[in-house]
Amino acid sequence: MISEKRIILRNSGVINPQSIEEYIDAGGYKSLSSAFASTPEKVVEEVMASGLRGRGGAGFPTGIKKQAAADRDTGKISYVVCNADEGEPGTFKDRIIMETNPHLLIEGMIIAGYSISAKLGYIYIRGEYYDSVRRLQHAIHQAYARGYLGNDILGSGFSFDLEIKPGAGSYLCGEELTLLESLEGKRGYPRIKPPFPTEKGFWDKPTLVNNVETLANLPGIIGHGSSWFRSSGTEKTPGTKLFSVCGDVKKPGCYETDAGVILNDLINDLAGGTSNGKPWKAVLLGGAAGTFVPYSFSGLSLCYERLKEQGATLGSGAVIVIGNERKLIPLMQSILMFFRHESCGKCVPCRVGTTYIHERSLEIPAAGNEARISILEEIVNHARQMAKSSLCPLGQSPILPLGTLQIHFTEMIATE
Amino acid sequence: MDQQEIIAGFSPDKTNLLAMLHALQDNHPQNYLTEESLRAAASHLRVNLSWVYGVAGYYSMFSLQPRGRFIIRICNSPVCNMMGSSGLIDVLGSILGIGAGETTPDGLFTVEQVECLGICDVAPAMMVNRKVYGNLTRKSLEAIIDELRILQNKPE
Numbered sequence: 001m002i003s004e005k006r007i008i009l010r011n012s013g014v015i016n017p018q019s020i021e022e023y024i025d026a027g028g029y030k031s032l033s034s035a036f037a038s039t040p041e042k043v044v045e046e047v048m049a050s051g052l053r054g055r056g057g058a059g060f061p062t063g064i065k066k067q068a069a070a071d072r073d074t075g076k077i078s079y080v081v082c083n084a085d086e087g088e089p090g091t092f093k094d095r096i097i098m099e100t101n102p103h104l105l106i107e108g109m110i111i112a113g114y115s116i117s118a119k120l121g122y123i124y125i126r127g128e129y130y131d132s133v134r135r136l137q138h139a140i141h142q143a144y145a146r147g148y149l150g151n152d153i154l155g156s157g158f159s160f161d162l163e164i165k166p167g168a169g170s171y172l173c174g175e176e177l178t179l180l181e182s183l184e185g186k187r188g189y190p191r192i193k194p195p196f197p198t199e200k201g202f203w204d205k206p207t208l209v210n211n212v213e214t215l216a217n218l219p220g221i222i223g224h225g226s227s228w229f230r231s232s233g234t235e236k237t238p239g240t241k242l243f244s245v246c247g248d249v250k251k252p253g254c255y256e257t258d259a260g261v262i263l264n265d266l267i268n269d270l271a272g273g274t275s276n277g278k279p280w281k282a283v284l285l286g287g288a289a290g291t292f293v294p295y296s297f298s299g300l301s302l303c304y305e306r307l308k309e310q311g312a313t314l315g316s317g318a319v320i321v322i323g324n325e326r327k328l329i330p331l332m333q334s335i336l337m338f339f340r341h342e343s344c345g346k347c348v349p350c351r352v353g354t355t356y357i358h359e360r361s362l363e364i365p366a367a368g369n370e371a372r373i374s375i376l377e378e379i380v381n382h383a384r385q386m387a388k389s390s391l392c393p394l395g396q397s398p399i400l401p402l403g404t405l406q407i408h409f410t411e412m413i414a415t416e
Numbered sequence: 417m418d419q420q421e422i423i424a425g426f427s428p429d430k431t432n433l434l435a436m437l438h439a440l441q442d443n444h445p446q447n448y449l450t451e452e453s454l455r456a457a458a459s460h461l462r463v464n465l466s467w468v469y470g471v472a473g474y475y476s477m478f479s480l481q482p483r484g485r486f487i488i489r490i491c492n493s494p495v496c497n498m499m500g501s502s503g504l505i506d507v508l509g510s511i512l513g514i515g516a517g518e519t520t521p522d523g524l525f526t527v528e529q530v531e532c533l534g535i536c537d538v539a540p541a542m543m544v545n546r547k548v549y550g551n552l553t554r555k556s557l558e559a560i561i562d563e564l565r566i567l568q569n570k571p572e
């Protein structure tokens with residue numbers, strides 16, 4: 001029987017999220033002083049040494065990104081942007097952090113700002129997260145009043161301002177370059193990558209874009225050191241990870257464990273097991289832009305390296321459990337509907353492709369067994385073409401769930 | 417609040433556009449962006465009306481058409497869908513007599529079918545204006561609508 005390992009969520013549900021005093025009493029904002037006692041370069045080195053990887057989906061090493069953002073000296077203007085758009089179906093962990101411990105994110109943002117010598121940071125939050133916005137806004141006011149934000153923070157000579165910007169209902173705006181477009185007051189159409197945000201980001205200046213959970217890890221790393229951080233998780237995915245477990249489980253919720261936790265331990269020991277107590281049929285890891293795994297993967301360790309070996313992804317940490325009585329075809333149709341809905345329409349392969357594969361999927365239920373297999377094959381081939389020719393990662397995503405559905409569940413789809 | 421007062425609360429910086437449109441829309445009793453409000457936003461930020469229009473039209477939370485007092489955003493993304501949201505959209509349809517994207521003739525309710533709201537731990541889920549409702553069933557949905565009808569004459 002495993003239990004949670006709460007580092008990010010250590011104070012969640014323990015302290016009042018709207019009280020800066022309680023956060024400080026629990027050791028909050030101490031890491032900020034530690035950062036100021038050191039140099040920005042040393043802070044970047046510590047994050048590099050920690051091996052922290054981005055928690056927004058791609059798993060990119062955070063230290064390297066910081067280095068890249070800090071390296072450029074184009075007039076010394078740079079920005080830190082927190083990606084709190086959290087639109088991936090099945091994912092709600094960032095909301096939990098923001099609602100239960102907003103000061104942790106703020107402290108992480110200030111440390112990130114200091115490490116790349118940025119003077120301004122933005123938290124871009126999806127428009128529907130009213131409670132997160134409210135709590136963070138309140139916490140930011142408190143942080144200003146206490147001198148943790150603003151001019152010459154704690155007498156360090158470092159000044160940093162922090163603002164919240166709402167999104168307005170677009171999954172694509174969670175993609176970092178599209179997010180920056182949206183932040184600049186534009187429609188959410190993606191930019192061509194490269195250049196990466198660390199080279200040419202917000203208002204074309206070097207910009208560090210990190211996920212909420214990634215930033216929330218910084219106070220721990222700076223306060224306790226990189227080797228402490230490495231004492232959790234695996235060698236290649238150090239630290240803890242927040243998992244959003246939902247679907248057919250008894251206790252859906254956000255659970256924090258060592259990265260590398262065994263899939264079935266997470267489902268059975270923390271999420272209370274499947275709703276009907278029977279072994280699950282499938283798990284969709286990482287959301288709509290994630291991968292399906294069959295029950296034979298139940299002993300899999302949830303870390304970037306193991307999952308990659310198995311052709312699966314961790315993505316945002318969504319763990320969508322699909323019970324043994326569920327049908328996979330409606331789920332597949334729902335995923336394709338999602339992409340169809342969220343495609344921005346800027347490039348042809350994705351605009352036409354997302355509509356086409358969704359419509360084809362609607363024909364599956366009425367088809368015979370053999371025909372189902374060939375429709376699935378056609379959809380998968382189409383998604384593969386889209387992955388090659390689409391302009392941005394959204395059009396490159398449908399192949400992830402579709403390809404893994406085909407590999408593991410063709411037979412079930414033919415007969416269900 | 418008066419439209420100009422709302423706009424004056426934002427510095428004339430393009431990064432404020434989305435927040436400003438939210439504020440203008442929330443202030444309108446019919447939860448939408450009028451042409452007049454788009455013009456006012458454009459002139460405050462010194463950008464073309466077409467820019468603001470394009471932005472307002474792009475994002476799904478903004479509406480250029482009048483909507484109801486209560487915006488029911490029901491999630492139909494994969495997790496909620498699997499947990500039964502399509503059936504709930506039908507239930508809403510039978511209680512309110514409207515489909516997704518429509519507004520009741522009395523101007524009270526608008527139903528919108530949306531993608532994941534980030535509350536999948538309580539799927540199937542929805543939001544009514546700023547409030548979250550989860551673990552929905554036919555029964556709870558009926559009760560919520562009744563409650564909102566009673567609430568209609570009180571301020572939120």
Ligand SMILES: Cc1cc2nc3c(=O)[nH]c(=O)nc-3n(C[C@H](O)[C@H](O)[C@H](O)COP(=O)(O)O)c2cc1C
Pocket residue numbers: 053054055056057058059060062083084085086087088171172173174175176177209210211212214215393394
């Ligand atoms: C379509 C799409 C949607 C995304 N949505 C999010 C999101 O909601 N939150 C997030 O942190 N990253 C999201 N990402 C990943 C970001 O592009 C980016 O990798 C991330 O913000 C980097 O932060 P990290 O290095 O801390 O993970 C999305 C990517 C794509 C392609």
Ligand code: SF4
Pocket residue numbers: 172190342343344345346347348350351390391392393394395396
């Ligand atoms: S791949 Fe899809 S979402 Fe991305 S630019 Fe093309 S149409 Fe837009």
Ligand code: FES
Pocket residue numbers: 089090091491492493494495496497531532533534535536539541
């Ligand atoms: S899938 Fe409905 S709230 Fe996430």
